[in-house]
Amino acid sequence: EVQVLESGGGLVQPGGSLRLSCAASGFTFSSYGMSWVRQAPGKGLEWVSDISGTGDGTYYADSVKGRFTISRDNSRNALYLQMNSLRAEDTAVYFCAKAYRGDRYSFDYWGQGTVVTVSS
């Protein structure tokens, strides 16, 4: 059974940092691109970042470029999102999501999300 499980969310002050993790199981992790998608309170879905199965291709939304870094450890079946210089507008539920096929970025499995709150 495919599972993805996020962790690492919490309350952080503006300008602070946080590292999100996503533990994956039930599929050949290195064969699939992975992504982070967020949802601000009461709002719609916003794509944040992708990483290819091998880890050598990464993409970012303009809103996080230069502040967030996506990475993966295929030996641990783990995905990460390092978030620096956090702003109030980064407050959201952050979902880890699996590409449905290879590096085709529509998402067939999602975690339940981890909450990030940026506030003083």
Add this chain to the structure above:
Amino acid sequence: EIVLTQSPATLSLSPGERATLSCRASQSVSSYLAWYQQKPGQAPRLLIYDASNRATGIPARFSGSGSGPDFTLTISSLEPEDFAVYYCQQRSSWPLTFGPGTKVDIK
């Protein structure tokens, strides 16, 4: 950036009725469009990928059609569990984008 527009914003229907949701892209996305369902407090669920392919385990009452800029998600006969928010998403080019959503609620 490809902007996705969904209409209507809200669709009020009764169980058993047919639902037709639209998604229009600001430029062609070929067939690289997906549909998701999201219920309150839950993660999104993939319904349709690449415009017309049902994801694993999705009931046959859900169907997708379209290409280029115009797409449709049809729910042939609404079940009580179908009342939710529906999002479209394009993977034609980065940045990936989602539409603002259509809420299907009970009339």
